[in-house]
Amino acid sequence: MILGMDTSSDTMTIALFDNDAVIGEYTTNLKKNHSVRLLPAIAALMEECGVKPANLEKIAVAKGPGSYTGLRIGVTVAKTMAWDAGIPLVGISSLALLAENGLYFSGKVVALMDARRGNVYAGVYQTDKGAMKNLIPDSHIALTDLLEQLKQDGETKTILFTGTLNEQICLTIKDILGERAVFASSDYTYSRASSLVKLANKLPGEPADNFVPDYLKLAEAESKWLESRRSE
Numbered sequence: 001m002i003l004g005m006d007t008s009s010d011t012m013t014i015a016l017f018d019n020d021a022v023i024g025e026y027t028t029n030l031k032k033n034h035s036v037r038l039l040p041a042i043a044a045l046m047e048e049c050g051v052k053p054a055n056l057e058k059i060a061v062a063k064g065p066g067s068y069t070g071l072r073i074g075v076t077v078a079k080t081m082a083w084d085a086g087i088p089l090v091g092i093s094s095l096a097l098l099a100e101n102g103l104y105f106s107g108k109v110v111a112l113m114d115a116r117r118g119n120v121y122a123g124v125y126q127t128d129k130g131a132m133k134n135l136i137p138d139s140h141i142a143l144t145d146l147l148e149q150l151k152q153d154g155e156t157k158t159i160l161f162t163g164t165l166n167e168q169i170c171l172t173i174k175d176i177l178g179e180r181a182v183f184a185s186s187d188y189t190y191s192r193a194s195s196l197v198k199l200a201n202k203l204p205g206e207p208a209d210n211f212v213p214d215y216l217k218l219a220e221a222e223s224k225w226l227e228s229r230r231s232e
Contacts, residue, residue: 001051002058003081004197005042007034007074008066008094009113014042015193016049017201022194024049029190034073042077056085060200062191063091064214065121065138066113071213079208088205093214095123095138096199097191098163101184103127105160108135110150112163115140120164121216122146140217143169147176158182162189 002017012034013027026045028037046052061078064071071094082089095111102109105127113121120143124136136149150159161173162184173181 001055002060002090002197002200003042003046003051003056004060004193004200005038005074005078006062006094006097006191006193006196007038007070008062008064009070009190011190012037012041013191013193013196014038014045015197016045016051017194017197018051020201022197023051025192025194027190027192034070038073038077053081053085056081056087058082058088058090058200058205059085059208060090060092060193060196060205062094062097062196063211064094065115065140065216066094068215071215075211075213079211082208082211089208089211090200090203090205091211091214092196092199092203093123093134093138094191095121095163096125096132096134097195098189099123099125099132100191100195100199101162101188102160103132107155107157108150108159110146110159110161110163112143112161112165112169114164114166114169115217118142118144120146120169124150138214138216143172144176147173151176151180156180160184165189 005014010031011029015025016023024045059078059082098111099109109125111123115121123138125132
């Protein structure tokens with residue numbers, strides 16, 4: 001039995017997996033406080049599915065990148081539950097979860113999260129033998145640099161974009177890639193914990209106390225603090 005959760009963005013999604021099947025999932029895509037809602041949602045889903053904490057064999061969590069606050073909420077809850085139960089914790093890339101929306105797309109799938117100031121968190125994936133393969137490692141990058149890299153790949157196939165697809169990002173993508181760019185419909189632009197638990201089922205996990213999120217970029221306050229220390 002696996003419990004999975006992702007709070008790395010506005011989306012809060014949790015799921016339970018047992019006997020090679022998702023037995024329950026709860027997903028909201030709202031700008032609300034995950035810290036208040038996550039634990040009650042987990043408790044409600046477990047009760048509805050007749051699952052007790054002792055039944056859990058593994059915990060899965062989106063490990064980043066994403067919202068610093070959101071990531072810390074999900075990771076803290078996941079680590080606490082895994083540590084308390086003495087079971088493994090599996091971290092899955094938040095971008096890999098977004099890319100799962102394009103599992104049946106034949107070309108490249110670009111998972112994006114807005115990192116502000118013209119930058120994005122991005123990963124480039126493509127289906128290979130029924131699973132998503134990471135072609136370009138997840139990174140914090142200027143959107144225009146990523147698009148120019150894709151433009152120069154020598155291919156003519158369309159590229160599917162999923163994740164943060166606000167108007168400005170879409171306009172920039174279209175301006176550089178033209179007709180090669182296609183965009184996922186709105187219901188395929190956020191992650192689902194059902195994908196998280198299915199991916200986690202294939203991985204052994206690690207002890208909870210060894211686990212750290214993958215931010216890809218320091219928070220602005222941390223960057224300024226480190227810069228001030230260097231100047232001293």
